[in-house]
Amino acid sequence: MPEVNVPKISFFASAIRPHLWQRLLDSLKGxxxxxxxxxxxxxxxxxxxxxxxIRYIQTDNIKPAxxxxxxxxxxxxxxxxxxxxxxxxSEGFVDKVCDYWDEYGSYxxxxxxQYIEKExxxxxxxxxxxxxxxxxxxxxxxxxxxxxxxEKLGGIDSRYIIARWNCDIAMRNLEFGGRTKVFKDxxxxxxxxxxxxxxxxxxxxxxxxxxxxxxxxxxxxxxxFPDPLLVVERNKQPYWFVPISNQEVTLERNDIFVPFKDEDxxxxxxKPVGIWFSKWG
Numbered sequence: 001m002p003e004v005n006v007p008k009i010s011f012f013a014s015a016i017r018p019h020l021w022q023r024l025l026d027s028l029k030g031x032x033x034x035x036x037x038x039x040x041x042x043x044x045x046x047x048x049x050x051x052x053x054i055r056y057i058q059t060d061n062i063k064p065a066x067x068x069x070x071x072x073x074x075x076x077x078x079x080x081x082x083x084x085x086x087x088x089x090s091e092g093f094v095d096k097v098c099d100y101w102d103e104y105g106s107y108x109x110x111x112x113x114q115y116i117e118k119e120x121x122x123x124x125x126x127x128x129x130x131x132x133x134x135x136x137x138x139x140x141x142x143x144x145x146x147x148x149x150x151e152k153l154g155g156i157d158s159r160y161i162i163a164r165w166n167c168d169i170a171m172r173n174l175e176f177g178g179r180t181k182v183f184k185d186x187x188x189x190x191x192x193x194x195x196x197x198x199x200x201x202x203x204x205x206x207x208x209x210x211x212x213x214x215x216x217x218x219x220x221x222x223x224x225f226p227d228p229l230l231v232v233e234r235n236k237q238p239y240w241f242v243p244i245s246n247q248e249v250t251l252e253r254n255d256i257f258v259p260f261k262d263e264d265x266x267x268x269x270x271k272p273v274g275i276w277f278s279k280w281g
Contacts, residue, residue: 008033008098010077010147014067015039015056015085018047020191025053027088031095039085040071063269064205065160069260072155081144082166083188090187097144100183107149108178110170112140114187120239124182129167129217130245137249138180139167142188157212158260161274162205164213171217175251208274216255219248 011028015021028035040057048056057070072080079101097111105111114124129136143166153172156165170180214222225247228240260270 006034007036007077009035009079009081009094009144010038010075011035011081011083012038012040012068012071012075013083013085014041014064014071015054016041016043017085018043018051020086021051021054023088024083024085025051027090028094031092033094033098035094036075036077038071038074040067040074057266060267062265062267063273064162065156065165065209066158066260066265066269068165069156069158070265072150075147077147079144080147080150081142083142084190086191087142088189090189093186093188096186097183100185101144104181105144105146107146108173108176109145110140110173110178110180111144111183112138112180113142113144113183115141116187116189118189118191118237120237129171129213129249130247131242133244137170137174138182139170140180141166143169143180145173154257154259156260158258158270159212159272160209161272162209164206164209167213168216171213171249171251171253172257175253205274208272214247216253217249217251218254219250221254223247 025037028037036055037053038055038057040059042059042061045058048054048058055074057074059067059070068082072082079098081097097113101111112124112127115122115127124138124141125134126132127139127141128134129139150169153169153176157168160168173180211222225243225245228242230238231241232238
């Protein structure tokens with residue numbers, strides 16, 4: 001029998017945008033299954049105290065992928081689900097996901113969901129190793145999986161800065177005979193303006209992380225292809241169009257997984273830190 005006080009599912013993230021948290025919390029409320037939210041990051045403790053529903057792990061100003069790993073390690077649920085703090089969830093998300101898992105999930109399954117990215121036409125079918133290339137593996141934007149299995153896989157690779165580590169987890173799962181399955185009865189909505197290159201340095205980390213992903217899982221490693229194009233249309237949020245790549249993905253990785261070290265994991269970004277975090281590296 002499962003322990004009474006152990007959550008069925010733990011949602012975890014690197015989180016430094018508290019103005020978005022209330023709508024995330026509200027969208028998850030209700031239902032029969034116990035859940036927890038575990039965030040890690042670097043913000044004012046007085047702000048954290050306003051959100052008692054969140055278990056927040058205070059770090060120094062370390063890179064986001066490392067914050068995700070810190071939060072992941074603190075999760076207690078049978079299942080874990082990586083999210084972003086700009087996400088909101090469709091009605092009944094927790095119960096529908098957990099019930100579906102109990103019926104169809106398995107140890108080596110990563111469950112992902114439909115998603116809506118505001119001001120774009122992106123969708124989960126296009127969320128592939130190479131964007132919109134349906135001949136490459138399905139990737140999980142959010143990923144729901146067995147917590148102990150993710151621990152056995154080693155968690156997040158320390159070479160990632162901000163993004164694409166979720167794709168690396170999916171590829172490692174495929175390498176060991178697992179699968180990524182899309183559950184279409186629930187949906188995650190994200191606000192793309194919070195990641196848009198016009199507003200912050202997200203893309204500097206994304207580009208370096210994409211190179212790392214391809215060096216691990218593409219035959220011949222990373223090869224430069226045409227840069228993303230910034231599309232500006234009247235009365236629409238500017239967005240980046242990423243050309244389709246046809247390089248060959250392999251399940252026989254080219255390198256060795258590098259886990260995060262325990263030492264100073266809360267204080268010092270473990271290399272690489274990239275252009276974005278170089279002054280803290």
